Amino acid sequence: MTDVFALWRWQYLWNDRMVFIKGLWTTIIIAAGGLMLALLLGFTFGLMATSRNKIAKSFARVYLEIFRNIPLTLQVLFIYYSFIYSGVKISPTIVGIMALGLCIGALISEIVRGGIEAIPKGQYEATAAQGLTTLQTMRIVVLPQMIKIIMPPLATQLAVLVLNTCVLQMIAGNDLMYVTSNWVANGTLSYGPAYLVCGLLFFAVCYPITSMARRQERLHLGTRR
Amino acid sequence: MKKTFLRIICTLLAATLVMFSLAGCGAESKDASVEKIKKAGVLKVGVKEATLGFGYLNPATGEYEGLEIDLAKKMAEDLGVKVEFTSVNASTRGQLLDSGEIDMVAATFTITDERRLSYDFSTSYYTDYVSVLVRNDSGIETLEDFEGKTIAVVTGSVSKKNVESNTSAKINFVEYPEYSDCKLAVASGTADGFAVDVSVLSIWVDDDCHIISSRFAPQDYGVATKKGCEFTKYVEEKITGWLSDGTIAGLIDKNGIK
Numbered sequence: 474m475t476d477v478f479a480l481w482r483w484q485y486l487w488n489d490r491m492v493f494i495k496g497l498w499t500t501i502i503i504a505a506g507g508l509m510l511a512l513l514l515g516f517t518f519g520l521m522a523t524s525r526n527k528i529a530k531s532f533a534r535v536y537l538e539i540f541r542n543i544p545l546t547l548q549v550l551f552i553y554y555s556f557i558y559s560g561v562k563i564s565p566t567i568v569g570i571m572a573l574g575l576c577i578g579a580l581i582s583e584i585v586r587g588g589i590e591a592i593p594k595g596q597y598e599a600t601a602a603q604g605l606t607t608l609q610t611m612r613i614v615v616l617p618q619m620i621k622i623i624m625p626p627l628a629t630q631l632a633v634l635v636l637n638t639c640v641l642q643m644i645a646g647n648d649l650m651y652v653t654s655n656w657v658a659n660g661t662l663s664y665g666p667a668y669l670v671c672g673l674l675f676f677a678v679c680y681p682i683t684s685m686a687r688r689q690e691r692l693h694l695g696t697r698r
Numbered sequence: 699m700k701k702t703f704l705r706i707i708c709t710l711l712a713a714t715l716v717m718f719s720l721a722g723c724g725a726e727s728k729d730a731s732v733e734k735i736k737k738a739g740v741l742k743v744g745v746k747e748a749t750l751g752f753g754y755l756n757p758a759t760g761e762y763e764g765l766e767i768d769l770a771k772k773m774a775e776d777l778g779v780k781v782e783f784t785s786v787n788a789s790t791r792g793q794l795l796d797s798g799e800i801d802m803v804a805a806t807f808t809i810t811d812e813r814r815l816s817y818d819f820s821t822s823y824y825t826d827y828v829s830v831l832v833r834n835d836s837g838i839e840t841l842e843d844f845e846g847k848t849i850a851v852v853t854g855s856v857s858k859k860n861v862e863s864n865t866s867a868k869i870n871f872v873e874y875p876e877y878s879d880c881k882l883a884v885a886s887g888t889a890d891g892f893a894v895d896v897s898v899l900s901i902w903v904d905d906d907c908h909i910i911s912s913r914f915a916p917q918d919y920g921v922a923t924k925k926g927c928e929f930t931k932y933v934e935e936k937i938t939g940w941l942s943d944g945t946i947a948g949l950i951d952k953n954g955i956k
Contacts, residue, residue: 476925477796481815550875557874560888565853644875645853654789655854661812662792680709 477665486666489656496652497674503569503648504635510574511581511634512627518578519585520611533582540579546640548572553644565646569638577634584626588619621693628686632679649674730801730929732777739779743770744786744794744803750901751955752806752824752919755785765824765953766804769921772945773802773936792817795924802933803922806897813922818930820937822918823946824955828860829914830891831884831899833907838890841865841912848872850880850889857893860915877902897955 486493514536522533540548549572556563592615600610639650653671657664735741745766746753752764762783774781784800791803795817806826809819830849832838838847845867851857853873861869872889874880881902883889891910892902895917899909921937923930940946 553875554879557872645873651854658788662816664789664793676709 478669482661482663482666485661485663486670489660492652492656493649493670493674496647496649497678499566499647499652500635500638500649501678503566503573503638503641503646504631506566506570507573507577507634508631510570511577511630514574514578515581515585518582519589522582522586523589533586537579537582540576541583545572545576545637546643548576549640549644565641565644568644569641569646569648572640573634573637576637577630580630580633581627584623584630585619588623589615591622592618625686625690625693628682628689632682632686635679635682636675729798729927730924731927732929732932735777735779735801735929740782741770741774741777741779741802742782742784742800743773744784744791744800744805745770746787746805747785748901749806749897751953752897753804763953765949765955766806768949768953769823769937769940769946770802770804772940773933776936791922795922798924801923801929806895806919807922808917809920817922817925818927819920819922820930820934821941822920823937823941824919824950826895826897826917826919827913827915828857828893828917829896829899829912830861830893830910831881831902831907832891832910833884833887835906836890839910839912841910841914842867843910844869844891846870847890848888849891849893850874850883851893852877852880855894857895861893864912864914900955 518533518536521529522537524530549568552572553563553565553568556568596614597610600614605613638646638648641648642651642654645651649671653667657667745762746764747755747762749764753762753766754764755762767783770783771781784794786794786800786803786805791805791807794800795803803817807819808826809822813819830838830841830844838844841861842865844865846869848870849858849861850872851861851874853875858871858873861871872883874883877892877894877898880889880892880894884892884907892899896909896913903909921933923933937946
């Protein structure tokens with residue numbers, strides 16, 4: 474049984490280290506692209522959700538409910554199939570960025586909405602009394618305060634994004650999880666070291682993010698007290 | 699900063715320790731041997747459940763059937779024990795052997811030198827090849843006929859590489875996540891062929907399509923047992939015996955997988 478972690482297996486793993494480094498790199502690229510898309514969508518729909526325009530509001534709601542109530546796996550498959558069956562050649566990396574961006578974007582829109590609604594009503598009344606437009610109110614008064622509130626949950630979503638690149642395995646996304654399972658299914662079938670290293674790599678990327686989020690949160694709570 | 703760093707190191711160490719200790723559980727005494735299997739009264743075998751002719755869980759009867767199932771049943775019969783099947787796939791069969799959950803694997807497990815470092819393999823009982831499924835009206839009969847045409851393959855599979863290294867024809871490839879998508883692509887005309895192991899392809903043969911005569915990229919299937927366990931020798935004796943007395947040839951015939 475200890476043979477599962479035998480030294481020679483680690484040597485095989487070390488020889489193929491570039492496979493894992495490339496997988497990690499792809500995962501980071503997908504997460505970075507996904508984050509940008511998610512922030513764009515999240516802020517747009519978050520603002521729409523808090524607006525007084527009924528159509529914008531319901532639009533934001535529909536988007537949120539669709540993407541947070543359907544498994545990410547299915548969303549990925551749906552996007553992938555839509556492209557290949559319409560004859561469009563698409564790289565799994567782009568599918569990953571789109572699927573993760575759309576899904577995490579929905580969650581971020583909820584965070585943004587929460588952040589905006591956390592600003593006391595009195596402040597809006599005050600800005601209105603000062604003659605500020607809605608846009609000015611947002612830019613000068615609401616956003617600076619809101620950013621502080623939503624930073625920790627946003628960072629947590631970034632970590633979620635990184636971890637969720639795993640679902641791309643199904644469509645051969647070349648992400649870290651995919652290259653790991655591929656490596657495990659080939660060659661010497663040395664799953665022990667491979668899965669361990671895969672887990673450690675994910676941890677090494679996500680731990681700094683989540684711990685930073687926690688530090689931020691504490692800092693923020695401290696200033697409010 | 700220093701404290702954070704220390705905390706990370708500790709967490710990692712703890713995680714590693716947990717993994718190793720879990721892996722160590724039940725390490726002793728689970729190595730398969732003829733004596734232990736007889737004492738348990740059951741031979742536990744890892745098989746495929748969706749590979750027609752090899753290991754197939756028939757939805758109509760709820761019973762496993764196929765060449766590998768027959769081999770396992772014969773093995774159990776000779777040992778005088780019952781047989782118990784567990785469905786496995788490429789990412790669970792090795793792990794289940796290692797943990798002692800199953801005694802042997804007969805699940806279209808291709809023998810390679812690298813895999814021999816991790817598991818014991820019997821002499822090969824069947825050699826599978828890669829081939830291509832085409833529509834009957836396509837007029838395609840060999841790999842060369844695919845010049846300028848499109849072949850569907852499953853994403854991440856080695857079939858594409860196998861096709862390319864066996865022909866000089868310029869072939870386009872389109873990748874799909876599932877076998878069923880590849881078959882659909884052929885049936886609908888999106889692709890001209892669907893390439894994978896013949897054992898897998900044979901499920902998708904119907905009145906409108908057939909497998910071309912070209913066979914390439916041979917893969918030897920063997921019965922895998924835990925590395926260095928005593929049961930290996932017994933399995934090897936049986937398989938070589940059944941190969942030389944024609945038993946296996948008969949079973950291959952019976953299961954219709956020529």
